[in-house]
Amino acid sequence: MSEALDPTPYDALLLLSFGGPEGPDDVVPFLENVTRGRGIPKERLKEVGQHYFLFGGVSPINDQNRTFLDALRKDFAEHGLDLPVYWGNRNWAPYLTDTLRDLVRDGRRRVLTLATSAYASYSGCRQYREDLAAALATLRAEGQETPRVDKLRHYFNHPGFVRPVIDGVLESLADLPEEVRDGAHLAFTTHSIPTAAADTSGPAETHGDGGAYVRQHLDVARVVADAVRAETGVDRPWQLVYQSRSGAPHIPWLEPDICDHLEERHAAGAPAVVMVPIGFVSDHMEVLYDLDTEAAAKAAELGLPVRRSATVGADPRFAAAVRDLVLERAARESGRGATPCALGALGPSHDLCPVGCCPARTPKPAAAGADSPYP
Numbered sequence: 276m277s278e279a280l281d282p283t284p285y286d287a288l289l290l291l292s293f294g295g296p297e298g299p300d301d302v303v304p305f306l307e308n309v310t311r312g313r314g315i316p317k318e319r320l321k322e323v324g325q326h327y328f329l330f331g332g333v334s335p336i337n338d339q340n341r342t343f344l345d346a347l348r349k350d351f352a353e354h355g356l357d358l359p360v361y362w363g364n365r366n367w368a369p370y371l372t373d374t375l376r377d378l379v380r381d382g383r384r385r386v387l388t389l390a391t392s393a394y395a396s397y398s399g400c401r402q403y404r405e406d407l408a409a410a411l412a413t414l415r416a417e418g419q420e421t422p423r424v425d426k427l428r429h430y431f432n433h434p435g436f437v438r439p440v441i442d443g444v445l446e447s448l449a450d451l452p453e454e455v456r457d458g459a460h461l462a463f464t465t466h467s468i469p470t471a472a473a474d475t476s477g478p479a480e481t482h483g484d485g486g487a488y489v490r491q492h493l494d495v496a497r498v499v500a501d502a503v504r505a506e507t508g509v510d511r512p513w514q515l516v517y518q519s520r521s522g523a524p525h526i527p528w529l530e531p532d533i534c535d536h537l538e539e540r541h542a543a544g545a546p547a548v549v550m551v552p553i554g555f556v557s558d559h560m561e562v563l564y565d566l567d568t569e570a571a572a573k574a575a576e577l578g579l580p581v582r583r584s585a586t587v588g589a590d591p592r593f594a595a596a597v598r599d600l601v602l603e604r605a606a607r608e609s610g611r612g613a614t615p616c617a618l619g620a621l622g623p624s625h626d627l628c629p630v631g632c633c634p635a636r637t638p639k640p641a642a643a644g645a646d647s648p649y650p
């Protein structure tokens with residue numbers, strides 16, 4: 276077998292995700308898990324619960340992760356990468372702590388984690404590292420010997436993530452009526468977060484002005500817009516906009532919201548808009564509700580033709596990208612050379628989050644970073 280497919284020192288890959296309800300009875304307990312200890316207004320929770328009830332109380336996220344696990348296992352098997360893949364969530368079964376128990380039971384000693392968020396932010400990176408630390412603490416308190424846990428670098432600019440997004444935009448453009456296709460604007464969307472969280476996202480030297488969170492999204496948006504221009508020969512206006520805002524109204528979050536943006540584009544004379552959810556790795560409830568339901572209704576009201584381009588999901592190129600990222604990290608951890616692959620202007624992200632990366636408002640132990648209490 277070729278040396279390039281050696282995952283040493285790792286003996287397991289852990290897919291770490293958000294989790295979602297899988298039936299009407301799950302919705303309220305799920306939302307209680309999500310918002311434990313955080314000041315989400317009750318009104319917002321009722322509203323979010325409604326979004327889930329509209330879809331039978333089922334979030335698509337768990338099935339999307341199951342499909343992605345299948346794609347990863349298939350890719351690894353086909354390429355002779357012998358690395359078992361586990362799955363654990365922050366807010367719903369399979370819970371991360373139970374998955375860590377499985378890893379210990381199976382004798383895994385060195386685990387590499389893939390979080391389902393591609394970008395730097397407290398919610399998308401450090402909070403997952405806190406989840407890992409909490410699960411490790413629980414097992415240690417039970418007297419178990421825990422594995423060493425690392426986390427893969429942010430993959431937002433990996434070609435295996437970006438190219439499927441480009442294809443999705445091209446498909447959405449092709450799906451628009453011909454008379455509005457060339458004039459269509461691109462609206463790249465991601466999860467809004469408090470501006471204070473955006474400004475402190477990523478390593479300390481990138482703080483300020485939207486931080487790594489905004490810069491990473493802009494980098495992806497630019498690469499996609501450039502590729503779409505090269506492919507179609509049409510230069511389209513594009514912008515990064517936000518969705519799924521929550522929190523108290525007096526706290527500033529990233530803006531503009533996609534619905535306001537559609538209104539503004541319509542008023543500016545845009546004949547059509549393609550919404551490109553680069554902030555979401557698969558069709559989460561945010562995509563199904565906030566874009567396909569709410570923003571689509573806004574567009575219909577305006578008489579503005581819109582399309583929503585596909586998320587990456589279980590695209591085989593994304594599974595191959597994860598294989599590439601695993602082998603790259605494994606090579607570096609064992610002192611072998613590895614050339615990290617990245618599109619755009621920012622270059623490959625760090626392997627190890629430095630101290631002060633995406634700080635929490637209330638500091639908590641976080642694993643798999645320079646400030647981890649776990650070696």
Ligand SMILES: CC1=C(CCC(=O)O)c2cc3nc(cc4[nH]c(cc5[nH]c(cc1n2)c(C)c5CCC(=O)O)c(CCC(=O)O)c4C)C(CCC(=O)O)=C3C
Nearest residue numbers: 293295309323334335336391392398399466468521559560
């Ligand atoms: C950056 C980011 C990601 C991307 C990174 C990642 O992928 O992890 C993400 C993912 C997700 N967020 C999700 C759901 C929710 N997020 C909430 C709340 C919040 N998200 C925030 C940010 C993010 N969130 C923030 C700053 C809040 C408010 C404070 C807080 O609570 O931290 C709330 C509470 C109600 C509300 O405020 O909307 C819910 C129900 C689901 C599951 C969807 C499904 O079921 O398909 C997923 C994948």
Ligand SMILES: [Fe+2]
Nearest residue numbers: 293398466519
């Ligand atoms: Fe969220």
